[in-house]
Amino acid sequence: MMKNILTLILFFALYVSLIAQQSPKKNYSKLNINCKTCHTCDVPTKTDPCLVTCPRDKMTTVYQSADKTPETIVLDQLVNSYGPVYFPHKAHAQMAEMGGGCESCHHHNTSGPILKCSSCHETSRKRGDIGIPDLKAAYHRLCIDCHREWSHNVSCNTCHVPKKDLKNVKDEKAQKKYYSKNYPIILEPSKIVFKTNYEKGNLVTFYHNEHNNKFGLTCTSCHKNESCATCHDLSKNSNTKEKTITVTKSNSDNHKKCSSCHQIENNCSMCHQDKVAEPFNHGKQTGWALNRFHINLSCAACHGEKLPYKKLDTKCISCHKNWNNETFKHSITGLQLNEIHSQLSCEDCHTNNNYSAKTTCNGCHDNYSFPKQVPGKIVGKLN
Amino acid sequence: MSGSSRRDFLKTSALIGAGITGLSISSAKAAPKNILSENRMGVLVDTTVCIGCRQCEWACKEAHDLPAGNIASYENREVFYNMRRPSENALTVVNQYSAGKGSDLPVDVKVQCMHCDHPACVSACIVGALSKEENGSVIWDTDKCIGCRYCMVACPFQIPAFQYNKALDPKIMKCDFCFERTKEGKLPACVEICPVEALTYGPRTELISIAKDRIKRDPDRYIDHIYGEKEAGGTAWMYLGNQEFAKLDFPEPGDKPAVGVSESIQHGIFAYFVPPVSLYALLGGIMWINKHRKSSDEEEK
Numbered sequence A: 001m002m003k004n005i006l007t008l009i010l011f012f013a014l015y016v017s018l019i020a021q022q023s024p025k026k027n028y029s030k031l032n033i034n035c036k037t038c039h040t041c042d043v044p045t046k047t048d049p050c051l052v053t054c055p056r057d058k059m060t061t062v063y064q065s066a067d068k069t070p071e072t073i074v075l076d077q078l079v080n081s082y083g084p085v086y087f088p089h090k091a092h093a094q095m096a097e098m099g100g101g102c103e104s105c106h107h108h109n110t111s112g113p114i115l116k117c118s119s120c121h122e123t124s125r126k127r128g129d130i131g132i133p134d135l136k137a138a139y140h141r142l143c144i145d146c147h148r149e150w151s152h153n154v155s156c157n158t159c160h161v162p163k164k165d166l167k168n169v170k171d172e173k174a175q176k177k178y179y180s181k182n183y184p185i186i187l188e189p190s191k192i193v194f195k196t197n198y199e200k201g202n203l204v205t206f207y208h209n210e211h212n213n214k215f216g217l218t219c220t221s222c223h224k225n226e227s228c229a230t231c232h233d234l235s236k237n238s239n240t241k242e243k244t245i246t247v248t249k250s251n252s253d254n255h256k257k258c259s260s261c262h263q264i265e266n267n268c269s270m271c272h273q274d275k276v277a278e279p280f281n282h283g284k285q286t287g288w289a290l291n292r293f294h295i296n297l298s299c300a301a302c303h304g305e306k307l308p309y310k311k312l313d314t315k316c317i318s319c320h321k322n323w324n325n326e327t328f329k330h331s332i333t334g335l336q337l338n339e340i341h342s343q344l345s346c347e348d349c350h351t352n353n354n355y356s357a358k359t360t361c362n363g364c365h366d367n368y369s370f371p372k373q374v375p376g377k378i379v380g381k382l383n
Numbered sequence B: 001m002s003g004s005s006r007r008d009f010l011k012t013s014a015l016i017g018a019g020i021t022g023l024s025i026s027s028a029k030a031a032p033k034n035i036l037s038e039n040r041m042g043v044l045v046d047t048t049v050c051i052g053c054r055q056c057e058w059a060c061k062e063a064h065d066l067p068a069g070n071i072a073s074y075e076n077r078e079v080f081y082n083m084r085r086p087s088e089n090a091l092t093v094v095n096q097y098s099a100g101k102g103s104d105l106p107v108d109v110k111v112q113c114m115h116c117d118h119p120a121c122v123s124a125c126i127v128g129a130l131s132k133e134e135n136g137s138v139i140w141d142t143d144k145c146i147g148c149r150y151c152m153v154a155c156p157f158q159i160p161a162f163q164y165n166k167a168l169d170p171k172i173m174k175c176d177f178c179f180e181r182t183k184e185g186k187l188p189a190c191v192e193i194c195p196v197e198a199l200t201y202g203p204r205t206e207l208i209s210i211a212k213d214r215i216k217r218d219p220d221r222y223i224d225h226i227y228g229e230k231e232a233g234g235t236a237w238m239y240l241g242n243q244e245f246a247k248l249d250f251p252e253p254g255d256k257p258a259v260g261v262s263e264s265i266q267h268g269i270f271a272y273f274v275p276p277v278s279l280y281a282l283l284g285g286i287m288w289i290n291k292h293r294k295s296s297d298e299e300e301k
Helices: A002-021 A089-096 A135-151 A172-180 A208-215 A251-259 A282-286 A297-304 B001-028 B054-065 B071-075 B119-124 B150-154 B179-183 B189-193 B204-217 B259-300
Strands: A073-075 A086-089 A191-195 A203-207 A242-246 A335-337 A377-380 B041-046 B093-097 B107-111 B129-133 B138-140 B199-203 B237-240
Touching: A073 A135, A203 A208, B041 B204, B054 B071, B054 B093, B054 B189, B119 B138, B119 B150, B119 B259, B138 B237, B189 B199, B199 B204, B204 B237
Parallel strands: A191 A242, B041 B237
Antiparallel strands: A073 A086, A191 A203, A335 A377, B041 B199, B093 B107, B129 B138
């Protein structure tokens, strides 16, 4: 009997241990997760799972915003006849946001921390894996293609300072200055005339800077995945403020940039005209000229972000809702009200809330009129 | 009388023929060194990576004791206005061509000896001065060279150059795959200096798989063709590009070794000594007929 019980216990123990060994494990390789989310190497093994360091929110990854990246990175691993290269990282990271982002340089990086270039690219050209370029080549390949696009040369001295010249430029600040001489100016044309093949109006005039200022646009709002030479080019005259471009690209490509903000369907004449268009003039186009304060505002400041813009009336109070005789500083109009007048309500002089019309003094005074009689002191140009 | 003399003539010519055939067999034993090693090295030139800095030109001259000048002078882009060929003063040159697919940048192509797997120059060299070495390089022995310049004619890539302007001891000049440097374990000078590693030095078989991998991974960047993998029977130097190689002034020698052409001409002329013997036999025959006619004419008189 005892023997039977013992045998049963033994079988039970064996069964349990077998079950325990076969406990269902999550098969991560079948889950919809990129392997590189957790592993740094291509073939993780049991002995070397090469897991990424955690927590991920505390490390620099390829999903970092450009503004949070280091300003300058010193590349000094291969210092030979040239000094170290002071690489303006943040500036390049910001430019990369117009294209492939961090991964345009930090390619094949895991979603874990940013890997050093030298963790894949060997420093020696005589090496085992010739399928991957060596470190020198990797650096140069990343830099040179863009740099020769705008500089039109492959001179070493664009990025490198020969060691013999380094004696004079010892500190980092001076070195940065040395490099800055090679930076290309951003070519920002104020006016571009596109020659198109649209019959009913072949010319499209685009006021580049005006568009940027008025609509509060940054470079990345419109420029994406373009050649660096579009904006930087040493061979082009930086003073060219006006240029004419004959459009050769396909129709949809041309319209893409405009149509992201503008309603373009059945609205061709908004841009396509027979002659070169004048810059936007609020007074001419809407009948309400902008004064010296309004002219500096972006369109959205009054009209709101949403397109098409809502129409506004000319009443100040429509926008300046908190203005009254106490909060409004009348002196900015060029007229400082005296004590008596400053206590009046606005409508006493500006009838019907119409501030562009002539003021009336008849409410209190007989035979008084502005500007013959002034309810205070003229302190500036009236408008 | 005349019959016996003809028999004599044929006898002698047959003897001479046999003698020379025997000679040619013995000389075949001393054929030029022509090794096609499994592990022969090569270089993969990626023309889409090359930036045309021309530092390889400078390094090559330095390594071969040719007047190289200042390296900074190689930054001059104006040389690209003209198409250049390797010469006795520059064993490698870089030419620039208009952009291919996938890029607006010009394409730069380095030109030098391709180091054929079946080199026509080695086959054409009548003194065995040229040889294909175990490491893949095609080199020449200046002591043996007699300056016949057959190699220049035989080369399907028109690479060997001749020091025409040297009155005494002119030499055949071409890329030697830095034979002396690689023997010491160094990289070829051009490969070593290339700032972007457009030139990858390694075993030829490995380079082919690397090249195929690059084409597979980036089909927008490359055309599906490794120039030199099969051209002229295969070459040690191979090229990747983003446009047809004919547009980059690469010759189209076909996939068969160029040796076939030069050897078939040479061997055709001298094959088993039959053509020369038959030529002399024909000439002899004409002579004999003429002589016979002359004597019969005289007899008639």
